[in-house]
Amino acid sequence: MSEFVNMTIERSNVQLSKTDFESDQMVKWCPGCGAHAILAAVERVFPKIGYRKENFCMVSGIGCSSRFPYYVNTYGIHGIHGRAAAIGTGVKVANPRLSVWIASGDGDSLAIGGNHFIHLIRRNVDVNYILFNNQIYGLTKGQYSPTTPMGKITKTSPQGTIEHPFTVGELVMGAQGTFFARVPDNNISLMTESMFEAAKHDGTSVMEIMQNCIIYADKAHFDVIGKEVKDENMLILKNGAPMLFGKNNEKGLRLGDTGMEVAEIGKDGITVDDILVHDPYDKDPGIHTMLAKLAPPHFPMVFGVIRSAMFPTYDDLVEEQIKYAKETSKIKNVDDLLNSGDTWEIN
Amino acid sequence: MAKKKRSVVEKESVVVKFVGDSGDGMQFTGGLFSDSSALAGVDIATFPDFPSEIRAPQNTIAGVSGFQVHLGSEKIFTTGDMVDVLIAMNPASLKSNMKWARKGATIIVDTDAFSDKPLEKAGYKSNPLDDGSLESYHMIKSPITTLTKESLKDLNIDSKTAERSKNMFALGMLYYIFNRDPKTSFSYFEKKFKKDPKVVEINKLVIQSGYNYADTIEVLESVIQVSAAKMEKGRYRNITGNIATAWGLLAAAEKSRRPLFLGSYPITPATEILMELSKHKSLGAKVFQAEDEIAGICSAIGASFTGSMACTSTSGPGLSLKSEAIGLAVITELPLVIVNVQRGGPSTGLPTKSEQSDLYQALFGRNGECPVIVIAASTSENCFYYAYMAAKYSMEHMTPCILLTDGYLGFGSTLFKIPKMAEMPAIKPPMAKPNDPDYKPYKRDTKTLARQWAIPGMEGLRHRIGGLEKEDIIGTVSTDPMNHQKMVEYRAEKVERIADYIPLQEVYGEKSGDLLVVSWGGTFGAVHSAVQNLQREGKKVSHAHFHYIMPLPKNTGEIFAGYKNIVVCELNSGQFVNYLRMRHPSASYHQFNKVQGQPFMINELTTKFNQLLEEK
Ligand SMILES: Cc1ncc(C[n+]2csc(CCOP(=O)(O)OP(=O)(O)O)c2C)c(N)n1
Ligand code: SF4
Ligand SMILES: [Mg+2]
Numbered sequence: 001m002s003e004f005v006n007m008t009i010e011r012s013n014v015q016l017s018k019t020d021f022e023s024d025q026m027v028k029w030c031p032g033c034g035a036h037a038i039l040a041a042v043e044r045v046f047p048k049i050g051y052r053k054e055n056f057c058m059v060s061g062i063g064c065s066s067r068f069p070y071y072v073n074t075y076g077i078h079g080i081h082g083r084a085a086a087i088g089t090g091v092k093v094a095n096p097r098l099s100v101w102i103a104s105g106d107g108d109s110l111a112i113g114g115n116h117f118i119h120l121i122r123r124n125v126d127v128n129y130i131l132f133n134n135q136i137y138g139l140t141k142g143q144y145s146p147t148t149p150m151g152k153i154t155k156t157s158p159q160g161t162i163e164h165p166f167t168v169g170e171l172v173m174g175a176q177g178t179f180f181a182r183v184p185d186n187n188i189s190l191m192t193e194s195m196f197e198a199a200k201h202d203g204t205s206v207m208e209i210m211q212n213c214i215i216y217a218d219k220a221h222f223d224v225i226g227k228e229v230k231d232e233n234m235l236i237l238k239n240g241a242p243m244l245f246g247k248n249n250e251k252g253l254r255l256g257d258t259g260m261e262v263a264e265i266g267k268d269g270i271t272v273d274d275i276l277v278h279d280p281y282d283k284d285p286g287i288h289t290m291l292a293k294l295a296p297p298h299f300p301m302v303f304g305v306i307r308s309a310m311f312p313t314y315d316d317l318v319e320e321q322i323k324y325a326k327e328t329s330k331i332k333n334v335d336d337l338l339n340s341g342d343t344w345e346i347n
Numbered sequence: 348m349a350k351k352k353r354s355v356v357e358k359e360s361v362v363v364k365f366v367g368d369s370g371d372g373m374q375f376t377g378g379l380f381s382d383s384s385a386l387a388g389v390d391i392a393t394f395p396d397f398p399s400e401i402r403a404p405q406n407t408i409a410g411v412s413g414f415q416v417h418l419g420s421e422k423i424f425t426t427g428d429m430v431d432v433l434i435a436m437n438p439a440s441l442k443s444n445m446k447w448a449r450k451g452a453t454i455i456v457d458t459d460a461f462s463d464k465p466l467e468k469a470g471y472k473s474n475p476l477d478d479g480s481l482e483s484y485h486m487i488k489s490p491i492t493t494l495t496k497e498s499l500k501d502l503n504i505d506s507k508t509a510e511r512s513k514n515m516f517a518l519g520m521l522y523y524i525f526n527r528d529p530k531t532s533f534s535y536f537e538k539k540f541k542k543d544p545k546v547v548e549i550n551k552l553v554i555q556s557g558y559n560y561a562d563t564i565e566v567l568e569s570v571i572q573v574s575a576a577k578m579e580k581g582r583y584r585n586i587t588g589n590i591a592t593a594w595g596l597l598a599a600a601e602k603s604r605r606p607l608f609l610g611s612y613p614i615t616p617a618t619e620i621l622m623e624l625s626k627h628k629s630l631g632a633k634v635f636q637a638e639d640e641i642a643g644i645c646s647a648i649g650a651s652f653t654g655s656m657a658c659t660s661t662s663g664p665g666l667s668l669k670s671e672a673i674g675l676a677v678i679t680e681l682p683l684v685i686v687n688v689q690r691g692g693p694s695t696g697l698p699t700k701s702e703q704s705d706l707y708q709a710l711f712g713r714n715g716e717c718p719v720i721v722i723a724a725s726t727s728e729n730c731f732y733y734a735y736m737a738a739k740y741s742m743e744h745m746t747p748c749i750l751l752t753d754g755y756l757g758f759g760s761t762l763f764k765i766p767k768m769a770e771m772p773a774i775k776p777p778m779a780k781p782n783d784p785d786y787k788p789y790k791r792d793t794k795t796l797a798r799q800w801a802i803p804g805m806e807g808l809r810h811r812i813g814g815l816e817k818e819d820i821i822g823t824v825s826t827d828p829m830n831h832q833k834m835v836e837y838r839a840e841k842v843e844r845i846a847d848y849i850p851l852q853e854v855y856g857e858k859s860g861d862l863l864v865v866s867w868g869g870t871f872g873a874v875h876s877a878v879q880n881l882q883r884e885g886k887k888v889s890h891a892h893f894h895y896i897m898p899l900p901k902n903t904g905e906i907f908a909g910y911k912n913i914v915v916c917e918l919n920s921g922q923f924v925n926y927l928r929m930r931h932p933s934a935s936y937h938q939f940n941k942v943q944g945q946p947f948m949i950n951e952l953t954t955k956f957n958q959l960l961e962e963k
Contacts, residue, residue, distance in 0.1 A: 025823060057803045059649065062814070069811050070824060075803035077652050078813025079645065080675050086610075086642035090649025090657070091803070093633055094608050098653070098803050116645075119638040322628045329629030334598045337627065338765045343584040344386055
């Protein structure tokens, strides 16, 4: 991990620890819910990020996942269903010296809040967005969501869903996302690492956490991240490293004539040098978009930081325009404004 | 040119309307005329009458654009019911505006535009200029286009450009008719087109030619003089309600030292507020054009949590979209100004017309028990003051406030006596103090019941708020039944207590009598004028115009008790009157309602009032 984080946010002058961010509220998620791990990762990464503890602000919508702000001891606002992105935009634009963290579910982000989600990303507002993807509506007890796989039986799809699900990463890229990471809920160190990278990134950092809802969609992600299949179905990306996977890293991804291909090292003279090397900082989203879409059975699903590209952020541009206007405008206060243009005296 | 001696008639009030095709520059011409009138010290009120389509076909009724200005040597309150002087640049505009022309009105037409095709497009079977149908008006039929081209022939410009100046020729004629110096508008062109002397020359020449022409042919037996009105001393400007609203918000932000944040989505007739505030980044205003109204208000709530003076501006349909989020601001007890520039509804309704039909929505249109402050401006100019007060009460009492204006106020303009910021009332939001060991998110001020405003970044005050019910004082999530009841009552009582801070209701006229006329919001001008007329006739009529709707001023019931009859006038089917029936049930109320997307006519009001006075 690089130590460089946003320098405009005031840093703590004492070393903070996990306990500085623990709240005194009872955490009411079901035992075994993947959300617990996310909370643990956040409590672990916030002290590492090193900002003053008052400079963190949590924002959420509605859902099991959106209870998050109550469980971390920071400033926090628990919003309304689907609107976390909009509330978070207001917080960040109003005060860019806050580290804003949004917690939101797959329904919250992609169904009712889909519009705000894509526009947040398109604007590249500098917030960190933790998307708890459990492929289900947890809080309302088990209806299908925009990420529920086609055919899945849920409370509102007794014969199986007949909707095509969103792939979060693809949607993020489509909305011109500058940062996207995907993490399973059973790998806290990868989660913490990705969160730190998200904090470092200036712009909207979307982290999709493959979260298990033990009650309504148990093991939904297990055909990717389950013990028996994970070696074949998961590829964990590292900056500057070849994209290898398999029990003994014997497989890798390479770019063929028609797109991404799985190649076996040693077969047909293929060496590690033929394998794509990950560059999350590439501004061109081409490879990142391909990577975000990959899924079993023909490909592994990729995890870690897929994209982290530098582009101007909305909140920086707002500050720039205000600074310029303040320097150049003749109107310095409201009295100036009231007396600007055509005015006349009556005696 | 040797000055002839003209005969002059003094008029106390005159209504002038400029109408023509969208491309004829009527808004601009009307604007120049009203500015020159204001400079001459005359009181003015203006209203633009935009076509409903952006690019309607030329010479059709749908493409007619108008600008009305009411001039007065006494204080005037409306933009005028009927038109005294109409300038119609084409047949369609004449046709669609004849219903507003007073019998005997002076009508100036460009005869060049009255050829077969435009007449047919306007739906005229015969040419009204020579079929005798306009005999009861004073017609001034001038070939304005031809004369304009003629006056520019030495300048060697193309005929299209020349033709486009015909509105300035008409303006010149009007300056003659109103005994004004045509040069008053020259300085505008000299300033605006400094870099383009040709434009300045053309416009000056055409205005002067129009003036000279009117003088030469002596268009009127005597020219009209509207003398300067007796106005309070001070510096003035002309202002529309939407601009005044935007500036009122900026003023409140400056006074309270809370940065302004506006989250908004364009919608007629509220868009100007968003556009205007976008221009004032030099005052630190942060303006966020959101992806929809919900994001507009939600971003504002985020900004309010963060310590900004947060606002969102919209019109009826947008207010509907904001309902759920208003509830969030109510339960989180955050300040927020929601400006609703009302238009005709329901649904898309009459987007460009004005109505007062969102009052129920403002008062009640949310889930749960969800009280907010409701304030209504009554003139274009006082949108400034009431926007300011909306922000003041919202911040000082930590609760959202809906400010109601309407399309008529928003687009219309009146003269505005420029206030001094030093003289505006203080705004003191209850900011929490960093590291205050006694800070609790829902601890309340004993007087106002407002909680303190602790903003992210403040040391020692980390806390969480949100849409779930909170425990009194400590602010953790609570589902306790008694606590919920208590919190519901606190939120209601907090808003009710604002009655201790707003001014008492004023009454124009005697404190008792035969009839009290009650109104609110944008109908002030018409209702007040009607009451004044009756008062001058010696009738025992008084007027109470409400700006503070929720809560109502404390003396409301007491006022109502003083009259035999009360009539509540509003541009809806009776929303305020029903609210009064609920809040002050012991009084009995008559009502006078109109829901046509049109303002009240002074005449229809006086007729109604007289009828009630006779009934006994
Ligand atoms: C306006 C509105 N509509 C519906 C609901 C009900 N609701 C609450 S949470 C939720 C879905 C939550 O699913 P998700 O966002 O995936 O969160 P999870 O509980 O799975 O973490 C729904 C439909 C609501 N609270 N508000
Ligand atoms: S219902 Fe599912 S998502 Fe919600 S807390 Fe329980 S396990 Fe977690
Ligand atoms: Mg979910």
